[in-house]
Amino acid sequence: MKKKQHDWSPADQAEQHYLVQPRTLAGGGDIRHVSEFLRASGWRDRSRTGGPLRMESPDRTLRVAFDPYVLPGGWTIHGRANGPNGEWAAQLGERTPVEIVAGLTDALTRPRAAHAPNVWAPLEEQQWDMRFEGENYVATSPDGTAWMQYHQSTDGSAIWWTGAKDKQGNGWAAHFTPNTPMHLVQAFSAELAGPEPVMRPRGHVPLSAQIRTWSVSVKPSRLIAWQQARITAARASTWARNSAKGSRPRTTAPSYTPAGSVRTRR
Known part of the structure; x- marks a missing residue:
């Protein structure tokens, strides 16, 4: 009797990963979550071999870099x-966490929404505590591990600080300069407040008493499929925007030469 063939290979055996919550304390993660989406959106990779990540937008007005060596x-x-x-x-x-970074960097590839941005709305939806502390307006996550602060200077400029920290002092911090477009800060705050856990491979889960983890088995092919779906979405969105630009009607009238006149070559 002929033996039944299995449709799997040793290279695609399930590997142990962990779902981590809250996401703000899950650690950095794989930076390709950010870089591959930007590359699929038409950004140029300016990185040097073995050096830090450096990405540049098609119009060269935006740059994203990750440097762990400084x-x-x-x-x-x-x-x-x-x-x-x-x-x-x-x-x-x-x-x-790269998922939170991507909230901002993904938004760099999309047109700005017509409605006015509200940085606090995603935090309010997730029941963050809102209050004034001196001259700062502060929002704190329900478990107290993450925060976002706003301070308006006397000249009217707004400065934002944010971050997360556990009781052992492990965590991260971020800040935005006054001219940072508010729709980008809102996109960041939406991912900051996201209630969904994020996935990390075994050996990449921070040691913290304030995180919860769930063990899951995932095949490498499944991980690749999830990553590819994100890249495909970026390519499709970029193609749609470029197609829309190419199909826009002309807004300027063509040059007009009166009958009988002769154009002079230069």
Whole structure:
């Protein structure tokens, strides 16, 4: 009797991962969660072999970098001055979960929504505690491990601080310069407050008494499929935007030459 063939290979055997909650204390994660989405959205990879990650937007006005080799290491997102918008930057610590970083960096690839942004709305939806502390307006997560602060200077500029920390002092911090577009800060706060756990492989789960974990077995092919779905969505969105730009009607009239006149070549 012929033996039945199995449709799996040793390379695709399930591996142990962990779902971690709260996501704010899950550790940095795989930076390709950010970089591959940007690459699929048409961004250029300016990284040097063996060096820190450096990505640049197609119009060269935005840059995203991750450098773990300097102190303090972490993420830098930078926007050049553009028309009425001034130069801005965001600095995020090395242990900022990539899913939260992607809240901001994914938003860099999308058109700005027509409605006015509200940074606090995602936090209020998740029952964060809102209060004034001196001159700062502060929001704290229900478990007290994550926060977001707002301070308005006398010149009207707004500065944002945010981060997470457990009782052992492990965590991360981030800040946004005054000119950071508010829709980007809102996109960040939405992921900051997200209640869903995030996944980390075995050996990459922080040691903290304030996280909860669930062991799950996942095949490498399944992980690749999840990653590919995210990349495919980025490519489809980019293609749709570029197609819409190409199909827009002309807004300027063609040059007009009166009958009988002759154009002079130069």
